[in-house]
Amino acid sequence: MLKRFGEMLNKYRLFFLIAVTFLVEAVILLIVANVIQNEECKLTIIELIIKNTTQLSILMLVTTFVYLFFAALLDISDSKKEAKKSDKSDFAGGVLTRLLIGSFSASTIPTGVSLVLCAFADMEHIKHLSGVEIYIAFAGISLMSIAVLSTYEEEGRISEGIKKVKSSNVSDLTN
Amino acid sequence: MPHNNPFIYGNPVTPAKLLGRKRELRQIAGRIYTGQSSIITGSPRSGKTSVLEYLIAPEKRVELYDDRADELIFSFLDAGSWAAEFDQPQFWEAAFEQLKERISADNSATSLFETYQFCQDNKFGSFVLEKLIAQTRKKNWQLVIIIDGFDVLLHHKPLNRAEFFGGLRLLASRSQGALTLVITSNASQTKLHQETQHYNLTGSPYFNFMGEIILGALDDTEINKLLHPGGIDFTDNDCRFIKGIAGGHPYLLQVAASILWETYENKLAEGVRQQYVLQEFYLKVKDMLNGTWQSWDDEMHKAVTSVALAHLENLNVVFPKKYVDLKDIINSIPSITNLGELEKYGFLIKDSRIRGGWGIYPTIFLLHFILDRFKPEYRRQLPDNARELLRQQLLKNVR
Numbered sequence: 001m002l003k004r005f006g007e008m009l010n011k012y013r014l015f016f017l018i019a020v021t022f023l024v025e026a027v028i029l030l031i032v033a034n035v036i037q038n039e040e041c042k043l044t045i046i047e048l049i050i051k052n053t054t055q056l057s058i059l060m061l062v063t064t065f066v067y068l069f070f071a072a073l074l075d076i077s078d079s080k081k082e083a084k085k086s087d088k089s090d091f092a093g094g095v096l097t098r099l100l101i102g103s104f105s106a107s108t109i110p111t112g113v114s115l116v117l118c119a120f121a122d123m124e125h126i127k128h129l130s131g132v133e134i135y136i137a138f139a140g141i142s143l144m145s146i147a148v149l150s151t152y153e154e155e156g157r158i159s160e161g162i163k164k165v166k167s168s169n170v171s172d173l174t175n
Numbered sequence: 176m177p178h179n180n181p182f183i184y185g186n187p188v189t190p191a192k193l194l195g196r197k198r199e200l201r202q203i204a205g206r207i208y209t210g211q212s213s214i215i216t217g218s219p220r221s222g223k224t225s226v227l228e229y230l231i232a233p234e235k236r237v238e239l240y241d242d243r244a245d246e247l248i249f250s251f252l253d254a255g256s257w258a259a260e261f262d263q264p265q266f267w268e269a270a271f272e273q274l275k276e277r278i279s280a281d282n283s284a285t286s287l288f289e290t291y292q293f294c295q296d297n298k299f300g301s302f303v304l305e306k307l308i309a310q311t312r313k314k315n316w317q318l319v320i321i322i323d324g325f326d327v328l329l330h331h332k333p334l335n336r337a338e339f340f341g342g343l344r345l346l347a348s349r350s351q352g353a354l355t356l357v358i359t360s361n362a363s364q365t366k367l368h369q370e371t372q373h374y375n376l377t378g379s380p381y382f383n384f385m386g387e388i389i390l391g392a393l394d395d396t397e398i399n400k401l402l403h404p405g406g407i408d409f410t411d412n413d414c415r416f417i418k419g420i421a422g423g424h425p426y427l428l429q430v431a432a433s434i435l436w437e438t439y440e441n442k443l444a445e446g447v448r449q450q451y452v453l454q455e456f457y458l459k460v461k462d463m464l465n466g467t468w469q470s471w472d473d474e475m476h477k478a479v480t481s482v483a484l485a486h487l488e489n490l491n492v493v494f495p496k497k498y499v500d501l502k503d504i505i506n507s508i509p510s511i512t513n514l515g516e517l518e519k520y521g522f523l524i525k526d527s528r529i530r531g532g533w534g535i536y537p538t539i540f541l542l543h544f545i546l547d548r549f550k551p552e553y554r555r556q557l558p559d560n561a562r563e564l565l566r567q568q569l570l571k572n573v574r
Contacts, residue, residue, distance in 0.1 A: 162552050166500045167507035170480050171473060173499070174548050 018067050018106070025059050026110075043128070046121050051128040053114040057138075061107035068102045101149050104142045111139060178440070181404045182433035184426055187224040190232040195397030195425065196222060199388050200229060203357065204239040206386055207247070207319055210352020214325070214367070214382060215359045217390030218520055219466045220426035223359040224323055226390065227251065230357070231321065248273050249319045254327040262333040263342075267299035270320045274311065284314060301342050308346060312353035325358035329370050337374035340381040348384045356385065361470040363387070363516065392423025392521025392536075401428050409435060416449050420456060420569055422537030423521050426463065431456050449570050457542055464543045467522075478511045482523055483544045485531040490568040492545065492561045498553060505531045538569055 009016060030048055037043060043051060072095045118126045165173045183192065199215075206213045207230070217223050229235060231251055236244040250273045252266075275291060278284045287310050294303045311318055328334045347356050360367060364387040368380035375381060393401065402414055409417070413435055421427035434455045438448035471479070485505045487493065493501065508514075508531035517523040526534035535541050545557070545565055558564075 162498055162556070164498060164500060165494075165553070166503045167481065170477050170484075170504055173484075173550065173553050174476060174480055174544075175550055 014067060014071055018064055021067070022060055022063050025063065026056055029055060029059065046117050047125055047128050049110075050114045050117060050125050051130075053110050053129060056110035057107045060110055061103050064106035065099065065103040068099050072099060097149055097153065101146055105146060108139050108142050180433055180436050181407065182429045182436055184429040184433060187228055188222075190229040190235050193222075193225050193229050194401045195393045196226055196229075196390065199390060200226060200239070202386075202388055203230060207317075207355055207357065208240055208243055210317060210350075210355055212347050212356040212385040213358075213388055214364050214385040215357065215388050215390060216361070216363050217359075218424070218522070219361055219470055220424070220463050221390040221521070222425050223390060227321055227323055227357070227359060231319075243317070246315055247317050247319055248277050249321060250274070251321045252323065254322055254324040254331070257327075257331065257334075259331070260333065261331070263339055264298040266334065266339075267304065268295070271307075271318075274316075274318050277316065281314075286310065287314065301345065304342075304346055305349065308350045308354050312351060317353055317355060319355045319357060322356070322358045324360070326360040326362045326367065329362075329367075340371055340374065344381050344384055358385070363389075366472065389519050391519045393425055393428070394423065398423055398428060401425065402432055407436065409439070410445070412445065413449070416452070416570070420453065420537055420539045422524075424537055427460055427537055427539065430459050434459070446570075450566075453542075453566060453569060457539060457546070460539065461543070461547065464540060465547070468543075468548065474513055475517065478513050478517060479522065479535070479540075480544075481505070481508050481511065482514070482531065482533045483535050483541060485529050486526075486534045486538075486541060487544070487565070489529045489534070490541070490565060492557065492565050494553065495556055498556045508533060541565060542569065 029052060030045070033048055033052055034043075037048075049056070114129060118129065163169065163172055188194075203213050203215065203226070215223050215226060230239065231249040236247070240247055250270050252269055257266075271291065271294075278288045278291060281287075287307075290303075290307050290310050294300075294307050297303045308318070322328075328339075343356060347354050362370070364382055364385070367382050371381050398418060399414075402409060402417065409432075417428065417431045417435060421431040431452060434452045435448065438451055443451060468476070468479075481504050484494075484499065484501060485508060488501060488505075493499075514523055514533055518525070522536065522540065523533050524536040525532060528534075542562075542565060545554070545562055549557075
């Protein structure tokens with residue numbers, strides 16, 4: 001069981017790292033927010049989370065971007081020796097795309113959490129969510145960019161899947 | 176013009192309507208006359224069964240076998256009609272059916288009849304079969320066993336055995352002309368040898384006692400004869416067009432000419448009728464082209480695909496360099512060993528105008544490549560107008 005957990009931890013280490021870092025940052029942010037809030041109308045923890053959605057989203061965006069950026073740097077240096085000169089620009093383009101997709105997607109998580117909390121705890125909490133339309137628009141734009149970029153990436157992968165036909169593998173061309 | 180379409184395709188043609196193949200018929204009849212076995216090979220629909228029908232037609236026997244006509248006993252077997260459990264005793268029972276009838280009709284053949292029954296009782300073992308054949312020879316009779324679609328047996332469990340192939344070879348080669356085999360196959364003799372080699376790793380190939388007769392493309396005279404049966408007068412342009420898309424393949428020629436004949440009946444204008452013929456022709460022969468492709472092995476596929484790419488380039492239909500290294504493929508064409516064999520079977524032709532020196536003939540095969548043979552992921556990489564461009568080139572009869 002422990003071994004299996006260890007394997008999973010290793011496999012998804014980047015995800016766990018981001019999650020842990022973000023949780024630490026979020027807790028610190030919420031503590032600070034709790035300390036400095038007005039004593040007369042103290043907010044509950046749920047209300048605090050909802051009220052700080054924007055800050056949490058920015059935290060998530062920056063955290064994810066930083067981690068993914070360093071992971072990509074390591075990845076590039078690993079495959080630098082193997083990659084051909086002509087493949088390098090494609091490779092870098094793919095990494096940048098993944099960086100953007102990853103960061104933007106992750107930054108929508110706090111918004112999603114806040115909306116879920118509103119829906120299940122009390123719809124009245126939504127009044128703490130300042131500029132709801134911005135969140136919705138941001139979520140929409142993120143979804144659209146994910147869809148567009150995924151399609152673009154998939155198309156690229158399909159093209160890469162076609163082997164170049166030469167005299168030695170001319171049979172690959174036909175059914 | 177007559178009002179019934181005179182161009183026949185589908186069923187084997189009757190001996191009276193068989194056009195061309197005179198040289199091949201003379202060769203096979205000559206071999207039968209001298210007691211030698213033959214293997215007739217050709218692509219699907221090349222007329223193998225029609226040739227067999229001609230060889231056994233009672234009205235043609237004197238013309239073909241002269242003074243031996245009455246001594247020949249033909250036994251026609253269709254390998255494609257045998258059930259999965261059809262075994263060796265059943266095979267010999269069927270092969271000797273005609274001999275049995277001749278024995279029954281001849282009062283002086285009582286000992287032969289007894290030997291036949293002895294064979295039957297012993298489930299046609301090799302030893303007793305040899306005795307039966309020897310007695311047949313004494314009567315001056317010659318049994319000609321004709322097996323149509325012999326290559327089917329390579330996938331027939333009870334008969335695809337060393338014992339059966341070896342038995343056939345032994346009986347035919349030791350019969351001193353009393354037992355002659357004539358078999359047909361889509362696969363070449365070399366291919367049959369390869370397919371049965373695992374039974375006979377050290378000995379001679381099973382079928383090397385047979386002479387191979389290839390049914391290839393019809394020559395120009397035969398094609399002209401086929402395209403001009405009584406009362407038909409296609410224009411020279413139409414004839415050139417038909418010859419281009421159908422090559423010298425008798426079935427393809429009959430199909431194309433039949434559709435063209437219909438357009439004459441419907442009084443379509445020249446350009447329109449050729450477009451109509453090309454469209455209908457492809458739909459009608461698509462399955463046959465598929466079957467022909469399936470009957471080839473990997474090496475044949477490589478050879479035909481390489482030549483097709485070179486020929487398509489000549490017609491300005493080219494894959495992007497990113498996906499197909501055409502230069503490398505064309506440079507490899509001269510070193511391909513089986514181009515000559517494909518030429519004999521009537522699918523390739525030497526053409527110095529095409530890089531690599533070879534072209535596809537019949538050209539309808541090129542359309543088959545573009546529409547169905549290339550894998551979809553590669554087909555999508557062709558220019559959008561590739562199909563239309565090729566159609567236009569075929570209509571111009573560029574070969």
